[in-house]
Amino acid sequence: MQDSPQQPGSTGPTGSTVTSVDDPWVPSALEQxxxxxxxxxxxxxxxxxxxxxxxxxxxxxxxxxSSPGWPRVKETFFSWGKAVDSFPAVLDGLWLNIRVMLVCAVLIAILGLTLAVMRTVRGPVAFPLRLFATAYVDLFRGLPLLLVLFLLGFGAPALQLSGVPNSALFWGGCALVLSYSAYVAEVFRAGIESVHPSQRAAARSLGLSYGQTLRHVVLPQAVRRVVPALMNDLVSLQKDSGLIAVLGVIDAIRAAQIETASDFNYTPYVVAGALFVCLTIPMARFTDWVARRQGFHGAGGHL
Structure with missing residues (x-):
């Protein structure tokens, strides 16, 4: 004999209350x-x-x-009138820093990725490429950025190379590219070597050449894994772009120095620092967001 359907609220065979599947879920008193x-x-x-x-x-x-010297420090470093007067010049210099950062970032990414591929290529024929890339990375990671700026900014223009600009801005940008590409190359290399060899083997078994395997299988995974590290390098580049001021380029720091020289009030330096911080903090928070996103959805697994 077929059992008749039980109504919601009735008592089942075990003594439990039967609820309808259409009733909304309500948390228990303990959960609340x-x-x-x-x-x-x-x-x-x-x-x-x-x-x-x-x-x-x-x-x-x-x-x-409450310190005795605070009134003098406030007048010298936190003068509102001086800050307002120097703000346009410092902001104009900051725009130069931003342009230098954007152009150098693209060149650094290209050169760094090229060096990373050269360091990871296999075979005895590619030994000169590996040797050059290794020597390049070791050299520019060992040289302080400020020293590279001085060597290129003051020494390279003396060569009078035809077709090459002799401006301090050009050679300052070259120094940034040469130095940062060595660090970025190591970041890319770490990403490339983190891809399991089975990925390459599977791609080659499907008939892909070495170049196709690198382009379509290895590099997409490698770049995705190192995006947070690359973003951190971009934040550092944004700050270090101000070092080109040592070559006489009128960026934010140099503009602040010029404004300070008129009355020896150092408020323009505080203005320049505040503007750099206003750029760096959003980039740092975006980097953290990217890192968290990669942590949940990247190749490293779920957190």
């Missing part, structure tokens, strides 16, 4: 209690963090403000 506890703990942690931060900031402000 746990959610309320977690919410209360979150609010309490936020309040404690806010209070401790404000207390620490208040202590720092009180300590600095």
């Amino acid at each position: 209690e746990r959610a309320a506890y977690r919410s209360a703990r979150t609010r309490r942690s936020a309040l404690v963090a806010t209070a401790s931060t404000l207390a620490m900031l208040g202590a720092v402000v009180a300590l600095v403000g």
Whole structure:
């Protein structure tokens, strides 16, 4: 005999209450209690963090403000009138830094990837390429960036190469490209070597050549894995682009120096630093977002 369907709310054979599959899910009283506890703990942690931060900031402000030399420091480094007067010149110089960073970033990525491929290519025929790439990376990772700027900025124009600009901006950009490409090459190489050899073997078994395997199988995975590291290098490049000021290029730092020289008020340097920070912090937060995104969806697995 066929059993008659049980109505919602009726008691089943085991004594449990039968509910309809169409009824919305309602958390139990225990789950609601746990959610309320977690919410209360979150609010309490936020309040404690806010209070401790404000207390620490208040202590720092009180300590600095009560120091005997604070009025003089405030006048010399935090003059609002001087900041307003110097802001247009420093901002114009910052635009030069941004352009230098963008152009150099593209060239660094191309040269760094080329060096990484040269270092990872196999076979005795490619030994000169590996030797050149290794020597290049070792040389420019060992030389301080400031020294490379001086050597190229003051020495290269003396060669009077035909068809090559002799401006300090050009050679300053070359110094940035040469130095940073050595670091970026190692980042790319780490990504290439992190791809499992079975990926190459599978691609070759499908009939792909070495170049096709590198282009369609290895490099897409390698680049994706090292995007956060590349973004960190971009943040560093944005800051170090200000070093071209040592060659006389009127960027943000050099503009601040010119403004300071008129009355020896160092507020323009603070303005330049604030502008650099306004660029760096969003880039750093974007880098963190990319890293978190790669952590959940990248080749390294799920967190």
